[in-house]
Amino acid sequence: MKNFLLLSLLLINVAPTFAETAYVSNEKDDTISIIDLDKLEVVETIEVGMRPRGIIFNKDYSHLYICASESDAVQVLEVASNRIIHNLPSGEDPEQFALHKNDRHLYIANEDDAIVTVVDTKLRTVLAQIDVGVEPEGMAISPDGKWAINTTETTNMLHWIDTSSFQLVDNTLVDQRPRHVEFTRDGKQLWASSEIGGTVTVVDVESRNILNTIRFQVKGVHKDRVQPVGIKLTDDGKYAFVALGPSNHVAVVDAQSFEVLDYLLVGRRVWQLAFAKDQSLLLTTNGVSGDVSVIDVNKLDVIKTIRVGRYPWGIAVKP
C-alpha cells in the first residue's frame, strides 16, 4: 500500500511532462522558454549559452541542440533534466543547422566563416568543413538524406552538398538574401525564402531547376517590408506558410498552385515557424514584440499570443 501511494505520487508529479511542449530560443535573453501546448503558456525558462538562435531535437526528443551563436558553440540540452550536458565542436558563429536522418550528422551554418561544418553528434567530432558563399544561414536535409542544402545570404545561392561525400556539387542562384530552406515531405521540391528579394523560390529537386517564384503583397505594407524568412509545409501538401518578417504577417500559400491565399496578422518581425499538435497548430516567433503567435491551421486564424523572452528566434516542438 505504501509503495502504491508512492508510485501514484510519482505518477502525478511526472504527468505534466507528458504534455506537448514548444521550445523557443530567446536571442537577447540567452534563454529558452518552454511552452505547454495544452495550456498555451510558458511553464519554464532555461538559461543557455549566448545568443541562442536555431534549435532542433534529435529523433527521440531526448536532446535539444542549440546554436549558441556568440558562445561559438552548439550546446546539447538533456531534455529530461533541462540541463546543458555538453557542447559540440561547431565552428564559429553557428546560426542554423539541420540533423541528418541518421540522427547523428549535424550540418551547421557558420555565418562568420563562410563554411558549413558537419559534426558527428555521437563522437562529438568534426567530420567535414565545406566552403560555401558569404554568410551561410539556412540549412535543410532532404527527406532521403541525400542532400544538405545551405543558403548564403550575401552570395544569394542555394548550395547543394552531397551528404555521402560532403562535397559541394551544385549551386542555385536565387533572389537577394536567402534565409531559409525547406523540403516538401516527398522530397521532390525545395522551398527557399529570399528576405530582401521578397520572394520564395520553389526548386525541383531532381532537375535542380526553378519551378516557381512566389511574390507577396500585404495590404497597407510597402513591398520592401515584406521579407520572407521561415517556411513550413503541411504534410498533406495543402499549404505552405511563410513568415514575412517586419510586415508582421504570415502568408498562407496553396502548395499546389503556388497561389497566395491569405495573410495572417501575427506579432512584430515574425521569423521562424513550427507545427504542433499534429499540424493543427502553427507557432510563430515574433522577434520585436517578444511573443509567439498560435495559428489554428484548419481555421487559418490566429487564436492566441504567448509572451516569451526578448527576441524569440528559433522554435522546436516536442510531442
Next chain:
Amino acid sequence: MFILNSKNNDAKHAKTVSVMTFADILKRSGISKRLIGFSLLTLLCLGTTNEVLAQQSTPSLTVPIAIVLEQATQPNSVLTSKLHAQDLAASGAQLGVSDSNTTGRFLNQHFTLTIIQDNNIKGLAQQVADWEQQHQGPIIAVGSDALLSTLLKHNSAQRLIINAGNQSDTWRTNQCQSGLLHTIPSQAMLSDALAQFMVLKRWQKWLLVSSNDPQDQTIAASYKRSAMRFGNKIVGQREWSFTTDLRRMAQQEVPALTQSKDYDVVIVTDAHNQYGFYLPYNTWLPRPVAGTHGLTPVAWHHSIEQWGAVQLQNRFNEFAGREMQNQDYAAWLAVRAIAEAATRSTSNKPEELYQYMMSDKFELAAFKGRKLTFRNFNGQLRQPIPLAQPNALVSQSPQQGFLHPLTDLDTLGYDKPEVKCKMDEV
C-alpha cells in the same frame, strides 16, 4: 602590401590586385579567433576539410574594376584622430571584391581591383588611360567635381563610372548622365533624412551655424532647402569665423556665438571638421547639435548592427583593422552592384552592366533592411539614411509617415520632377 600606390605612369607597372581570399587575410593578420577555432577543430577532426568544386561547366568571366582615389590634402587643423584613413574607400572596395569573388567561385566569375591613387588629377587621368589600354571595365571614382569631370570627358563611350565619394547634388540634378551612377548618398539625401527626423521630434526651430567656406555653404544651402521642404524653420544663422585654435576657449566662445532667445536644435555644417566638434554641450541653450556633428545623417556607421550588419562590420574590421566609414561602404556598394549585375547578366561589358543596374531587375541587399535600387532618372542609388550619434545608431530615415507614390526612399534627395537631365544621352 596590397594597397598599391601606383604613381608610376607606365601601364605595365600599374599592377592589378586580385584581392586575397579570407583565408589569406587571416594568415596575413596572424592569430585570429577563427584560426584558434580551426586549430581546435583540427585536433578534434577525424575527417578532412573539403574543398569546393567550382562549376567548371560555366564559361569563365573576368571583370576588371579600377578604383580612382583623389587624395586631397587635409587641413592641418583637423584633430589627429579625425584624419582620413589612408586606405579610405580602397578597403571597402577590396572587401567588396573579396565578397564577390567568394560568390564568383561558384559561377566561374572573377573580379579584380586596381587601385589608382594620386593627389593630382592629371596624374590620375594618365593612369586611368594606361589602365584602359589593357582593361575594359567599370571605374569607381572617389574625389572632387574636377575628378568626375575629367573621367567623364576622357571616357565618353561605353563607360560605367560609379561615384563613391562625391556628394554634390549638381551631379544628381543637372549634370547626371548615362554611364554615371552614385552609390554615396547626395548631400540633399542626408539633409532631408535629418529634416524628417526633426519633424518627427518636433525640433523644428533650427539655429544654423556655418562658415564662409564654400563647402560649408553648400551644406548650409542643402539644410535650408530641407528645412523648407519638410516644414522646419531656420530661426537664426551664425557664422563661425574664429581663426584661432579654440581648444581651451570653446566653453567661453560657443555660448556667446549660439546666444539666442529660442531654438530647438543647432544645425552645424562643418565640412572639414574644423569646429563642429566644439558645439555639443557648449551651446547657450541646452539643445542638441546635429548636422555634420552631433547627430549626423550618414551612408554608414560603425554602430549599425541591425539587418545582419554585424557580419559586414566584422568582416571589414578584420580586413582593414579599423571601422567602416561612409566612403568604404559606398565603395563596397559599388563593387557589390557591379558584381550583382555581372552575376545576373553574365556580362563584363561596362555598358551592359550599366543597363542591367538601371533596369527593373536589379536589386541589392546591403545591410540596410531593404533592397536598394538605382533611380533611373539620375543614377543615384536609393538607400535608407542612418542617423547616428558618435556611439550609436539613433534612427533611420525615411521616417514613417513621409509618403511617396513610388517608394518612400524617394522622399530623400531630389526627386524625378526636380531633375533636369536626360539619362539616355551618352
